[in-house]
Amino acid sequence: MTRRRLGAARAVSRPRRHRRPPLRRRLALTASAAVAGVALAVCAGAYAVTVYTLHRQFDLQLTQAATLAVQQHQENGPGVQAGECRYLAAPACAQLVPGSSAEDPHEPYLLPVTDAVREVAGRRRAPYFSTASVAGNPVRVLTTPARKGLAMQVALRSDGVQRAERQAAGLLAAIGGAGVPVAALLGYWVSRSGLAPVTRLTSTAERITATRDAGLRIELPVEPRGSDDEITRLAVTFNTMLDALEESLAAQRRLVADASHELRTPLTALRANAEILLRADQLTPRQRERATGALTRQLREVTTLVNDLIDLARGEEPQQALESVQPVALLEHAVGAARDHWPHVPFVLDTDVSAASALAAAVPSRLTRLFSNLLDNAAKFSPPGGHVEVAAHRSPDGTRVEITIRDHGPGIDTDDLPHVFDRFYRARAARALPGSGLGLAMARQIAHTHHAELTAHQAPGGGALFRLRLPVDTPTSA
Numbered sequence: 001m002t003r004r005r006l007g008a009a010r011a012v013s014r015p016r017r018h019r020r021p022p023l024r025r026r027l028a029l030t031a032s033a034a035v036a037g038v039a040l041a042v043c044a045g046a047y048a049v050t051v052y053t054l055h056r057q058f059d060l061q062l063t064q065a066a067t068l069a070v071q072q073h074q075e076n077g078p079g080v081q082a083g084e085c086r087y088l089a090a091p092a093c094a095q096l097v098p099g100s101s102a103e104d105p106h107e108p109y110l111l112p113v114t115d116a117v118r119e120v121a122g123r124r125r126a127p128y129f130s131t132a133s134v135a136g137n138p139v140r141v142l143t144t145p146a147r148k149g150l151a152m153q154v155a156l157r158s159d160g161v162q163r164a165e166r167q168a169a170g171l172l173a174a175i176g177g178a179g180v181p182v183a184a185l186l187g188y189w190v191s192r193s194g195l196a197p198v199t200r201l202t203s204t205a206e207r208i209t210a211t212r213d214a215g216l217r218i219e220l221p222v223e224p225r226g227s228d229d230e231i232t233r234l235a236v237t238f239n240t241m242l243d244a245l246e247e248s249l250a251a252q253r254r255l256v257a258d259a260s261h262e263l264r265t266p267l268t269a270l271r272a273n274a275e276i277l278l279r280a281d282q283l284t285p286r287q288r289e290r291a292t293g294a295l296t297r298q299l300r301e302v303t304t305l306v307n308d309l310i311d312l313a314r315g316e317e318p319q320q321a322l323e324s325v326q327p328v329a330l331l332e333h334a335v336g337a338a339r340d341h342w343p344h345v346p347f348v349l350d351t352d353v354s355a356a357s358a359l360a361a362a363v364p365s366r367l368t369r370l371f372s373n374l375l376d377n378a379a380k381f382s383p384p385g386g387h388v389e390v391a392a393h394r395s396p397d398g399t400r401v402e403i404t405i406r407d408h409g410p411g412i413d414t415d416d417l418p419h420v421f422d423r424f425y426r427a428r429a430a431r432a433l434p435g436s437g438l439g440l441a442m443a444r445q446i447a448h449t450h451h452a453e454l455t456a457h458q459a460p461g462g463g464a465l466f467r468l469r470l471p472v473d474t475p476t477s478a
Contacts (some may be wrong), residue, residue: 032187
């Protein structure tokens with residue numbers, strides 16, 4: 001009797017083992033939390049975009065009102081020009097402020113006048129936006145130059161924008177709050193329906209997880225076609241997922257290796273120059289200038305590489321609004337920028353009058369990018385003392401402008417010539433030089449978008465020659 005009671009006491013005093021929640025419950029909680037987090041993040045992002053759009057549209061409206069006020073009150077003297085900011089539907093209130101307080105009118109101003117307003121009137125500061133209060137109402141104020149010696153201040157009531165922000169916040173908060181229980185239901189449904197066929201695959205999945213070998217596959221039963229059950233189909237899907245995962249990991253490793261190889265040198269140089277500039281008080285003006293110049297060049301290299309990777313990831317040239325531009329003017333601007341970026345490489349520009357006056361339908365920023373890529377490529381392969389020849393001439397029929405860029409470097413081998421515009425392709429002579437192999441590919445892509453023809457040739461006497469034939473507007477006969 002005593003021994004039985006002792007055993008019972010021991011059984012009672014034994015600590016109870018903590019049981020973890022079932023996997024289905026944990027998966028439901030995780031999925032619910034993930035979906036709820038995404039829903040809340042989307043609501044927060046939508047709120048941020050809505051607020052930005054409201055303020056942007058309001059600032060554009062204020063800018064239009066300021067332009068109209070400047071035109072209407074060109075001949076007026078300093079003082080309040082319109083003061084209806086008390087009413088929400090009234091036009092903008094405006095006032096002209098001189099650069100000196102000695103020229104102020106006797107009547108008080110409606111909007112606050114600060115030193116910054118005087119600086120705008122004296123053309124010592126750019127136009128700017130600010131906030132103020134008129135008759136107890138919040139207003140948004142734009143201060144912009146008017147005629148010489150005067151600044152125009154224009155204000156619109158902004159309580160409508162604030163009300164719209166509060167309404168958007170309330171609506172998105174309600175949507176986000178409703179999304180949480182929906183996320184919980186979805187998480188429960190996913191855990192219930194998703195874990196049922198996975199039970200018999202646990203051992204294989206655990207082995208793959210333990211070894212972290214994406215090359216492992218689930219063995220499939222040998223059965224006639226059409227007799228696959230849900231588990232077999234799940235195994236096939238899992239193997240397909242592993243194939244995609246293995247391919248993705250391989251592509252990720254290649255991308256990381258390429259990106260790290262291309263970014264290692266400029267980032268190291270950036271860090272070194274930044275550390276040098278941190279001790280600017282210990283440097284001479286010449287040393288600070290050299291460090292700043294090096295930092296600027298390295299930032300440009302990194303920016304160009306990142307932009308090339310972004311453009312490459314898009315897969316194709318984005319559709320943008322075309323403008324009527326002068327290609328030769330953009331070329332001259334690109335040559336000027338190239339001279340700043342490559343101070344030791346002389347750039348010789350030769351254009352004729354007919355080419356300079358030609359107009360083409362193009363996206364200015366993209367066409368400038370094309371010229372910059374070709375000029376940078378020519379400068380990179382120019383030997384010490386060599387120069388880059390840039391020429392622009394109009395075709396005899398007047399339908400095209402032919403732009404040629406030639407360097408006096410090692411040129412392009414016959415084997416490399418068919419692949420010079422391929423993405424990530426780098427000739428053997430270029431592998432020791434900085435660059436990512438994307439500049440010429442992006443140039444060809446931009447040329448195709450503008451219905452232009454870009455070709456590469458071996459220049460007579462050595463060097464590489466790139467020829468761009470860009471269609472232009474033909475002159476109409478009088």
